[in-house]
Amino acid sequence: MSGAGRIERIAGSRAGVAMVTLALILLPFVLTQVGTSWVRILNFALLYVLLALGLNIVVGFAGLLDLGYIAFYAVGAYVYALLAGPQFGLHLPFWIILPIGALVAALFGVLLGAPTLKLRGDYIAMVTLGFGEIIRIFLNNLSQPFNLTNGPQGLARLDPLRLGEFDFSTRQEIAGFDFSGPMKTYYLLVLVAIAIIVITLRLQNSRIGRAWEAVREDETAARAMGINTTRIKLLAFAMGASFGGVAGGIFSSIQGFISPESFVLHESIIVVAMVVLGGMGNIPGVVLGALLLSFAPEVLRWTVTPVQEALFGRMLIEPEVIRILLYGFALVLIMHFRPAGLLPSAVRKRELEATRA
Amino acid sequence: MTPLLRAEAVSKSFGGVRALHKVSFTIAAGEIYGLIGPNGAGKTTLFNVLTGLYRLDAGRFSFDSAPLEGLAPDKVAARGIARTFQNIRLFANLSALENVMIGRHLRTRAGVFGAMLRTRATRAEEAAIEGRALELLDYVGIRARANDRAGSLPYGDQRRLEIARALATEPKLLALDEPAAGMNPTEAEVLKRLIARIRADGMTVLLIEHNMRLVMNLCDRVLVLDYGERIAEGAPAAVQRDARVIEAYLGVAPEDHAQAGTRDAA
Incomplete structure (x- = not known):
């Protein structure tokens, strides 16, 4: 919070920033050596980082437990699919669709947030969970009477990710280096993630961020201090949803195909788990949680079968099943040993120290 | 009158x-x-x-x-009209300073875009908020506790912090x-x-x-x-x-x- 501390941190970490930048630039080259699919996996992990950062605004900052967050990802994805695909024959450029997707998602954030305004705590979770499902069911059924979403078949042959003449979907040689499509997409995603991290950090240390904290800590006191809690909560829903919308748009453009199946309740829960596991309200923690939980299934995919074959001579449990089991187990362990998350925010740390003392 | x-x-x-x-x-x-x-x-x-x-x-x-x-x-x-509460309602997990800064919400303007772009006006306002909050902590006599968790302050200081927070709304x-x-x-x-x-x-x-x-x-x-x-x-x-x-x-x-x-x- 104090100016001196901030300057000290920046000066002290200039070398650190340079190293992180270099690592981020080199990472896809290294991963390509391991296996080309890893860059693609990394890209999906970055999409989850965007989602987790968005949800963190609602859950971590404003303290509103949203269990239907994936709906906004879906909204962003479908906005892209409808505006850059054969469904209506529209092919708007990516950089126009992305802000539209963010805006539409924000609007849905307000629409779905509004009915929860009078609710507190667990009741918000229940209502948002229901709304998340409603959106998915709508997407599944809006093929009649007027075919908007093409129902469960989903929307295919979407325009690939392109910025002007620059195509992110094809292999290309730049300055003597060979860049695959996923590698190029990776750099775009890193830039978007950094932009969102900067925005989130700035929001956190602002008048709006403090108002969110006030609502989370004590809504009645916040109102008595003149904070319009209705507006400030809707703002959290809208901001969080807009990040989800951006992530959804990018997801559509990378995949080239979307269907309601990608936006099930399970996905909402995974994003909540990322935020909680990493450390609610703390941005490095949330990023870490998102990366860990999105890489875990891939690591398991490569290890579970060989380990079981070595132990039992054959595979007894599918990696998919073990994944859910391990998620649950990891969350239980985290709640027991580090209830504020792997990298807790200063506020949560204070909170826990106070309750233990 | x-x-x-x-x-x-x-x-x-x-x-x-x-x-x-x-x-x-x-x-x-x-x-x-x-x-x-x-x-x-x-x-x-x-x-x-x-x-x-x-x-x-x-x-x-x-x-x-x-x-x-x-x-x-x-x-x-x-x-x-600003008030305090009979059973103290501070934002217990935030610092004393942050509590008073939240009290300034009403009389300041920065919105989402100002915060995101960190415009000159926003930065000036932030500095003014922090400055006024410190003044008020000083006024009620708990400036030394500015960075302490509000909930960890002694009872009397919590009461005074609540007054400072209320005064911040002018x-x-x-x-x-x-x-x-x-x-x-x-x-x-x-x-x-x-x-x-x-x-x-x-x-x-x-x-x-x-x-x-x-x-x-x-x-x-x-x-x-x-x-x-x-x-x-x-x-x-x-x-x-x-x-x-x-x-x-x-x-x-x-x-x-x-x-x-x-x-x-x-």
């Missing part, structure tokens, strides 16, 4: 319980106005209807020559709900001087308090409530001698037993 706050026949019931019944009073600008009465007399209910936490059943408030009833709590705060009327509760005599004395200073700096104060020494020393006028009704009002010394007040606080004298029934009916 028009009063700063005028309450006319204010009533509030919870089910069958009449928490407030046709209570009227006025507070002049610059006054310290005391509100006393036995437990359950309706003092905090009066605060809650005044600040918009509860809706009035009947009656009206006018503040600064405009009606006040029916406004949401944040609108009441915007009109210039109120015209500061409503204090039992600020001396749980304080030892030394702390209460410090608090007394703080309230006197707040008034000397031009603020009007509405004070609920059980600490009679504080009330009698500080208040210009006192309103006494009992069972939700106004039973006396006036200068502290006069109120102290009022038979109905003595009766409300000490119970009914044996020779008055015959009249006891008429009291509730009145």
Whole structure:
């Protein structure tokens, strides 16, 4: 919070920033050596980082437990699919669709947030969970009477990710280096993630961020201090949803195909788990949680079968099943040993120290 | 002179319980106005209807020559009434400084885009918010605790932090709900001087308090409530001698037993 501390941190970490930048630039080259699919996996992990950062605004900052967050990802994805695909024959450029997707998602954030305004705590979770499902069911059924979403078949042959003449979907040689499509997409995603991290950090240390904290800590006191809690909560829903919308748009453009199946309740829960596991309200923690939980299934995919074959001579449990089991187990362990998350925010740390003392 | 706050026949019931019944009073600008009465007399209910936490059943408030009833709590705060709470409601896990900075919300403007772009205006405003918050912590005498977790402060400091947070909203009327509760005599004395200073700096104060020494020393006028009704009002010394007040606080004298029934009916 104090100016001196901030300057000290920046000066002290200039070398650190340079190293992180270099690592981020080199990472896809290294991963390509391991296996080309890893860059693609990394890209999906970055999409989850965007989602987790968005949800963190609602859950971590404003303290509103949203269990239907994936709906906004879906909204962003479908906005892209409808505006850059054969469904209506529209092919708007990516950089126009992305802000539209963010805006539409924000609007849905307000629409779905509004009915929860009078609710507190667990009741918000229940209502948002229901709304998340409603959106998915709508997407599944809006093929009649007027075919908007093409129902469960989903929307295919979407325009690939392109910025002007620059195509992110094809292999290309730049300055003597060979860049695959996923590698190029990776750099775009890193830039978007950094932009969102900067925005989130700035929001956190602002008048709006403090108002969110006030609502989370004590809504009645916040109102008595003149904070319009209705507006400030809707703002959290809208901001969080807009990040989800951006992530959804990018997801559509990378995949080239979307269907309601990608936006099930399970996905909402995974994003909540990322935020909680990493450390609610703390941005490095949330990023870490998102990366860990999105890489875990891939690591398991490569290890579970060989380990079981070595132990039992054959595979007894599918990696998919073990994944859910391990998620649950990891969350239980985290709640027991580090209830504020792997990298807790200063506020949560204070909170826990106070309750233990 | 028009009063700063005028309450006319204010009533509030919870089910069958009449928490407030046709209570009227006025507070002049610059006054310290005391509100006393036995437990359950309706003092905090009066605060809650005044600040918009509860809706009035009947009656009206006018503040600064405009009606006040029916406004949401944040609108009441915007009109210039700031309050503290009987059972302290700080943002316990935030620092003392952040608590007061949140109090500045109402009188500052930066929105989402200002924060995202960190414009020059936003940065200047942030610096002003922090500066004013530190001034207020200094004013109530807890600047040294600025970076401590609000919930970890000693009780008396928490009370004073709540006052600083309320002052940050730039109120015209500061409503204090039992600020001396749980304080030892030394702390209460410090608090007394703080309230006197707040008034000397031009603020009007509405004070609920059980600490009679504080009330009698500080208040210009006192309103006494009992069972939700106004039973006396006036200068502290006069109120102290009022038979109905003595009766409300000490119970009914044996020779008055015959009249006891008429009291509730009145």
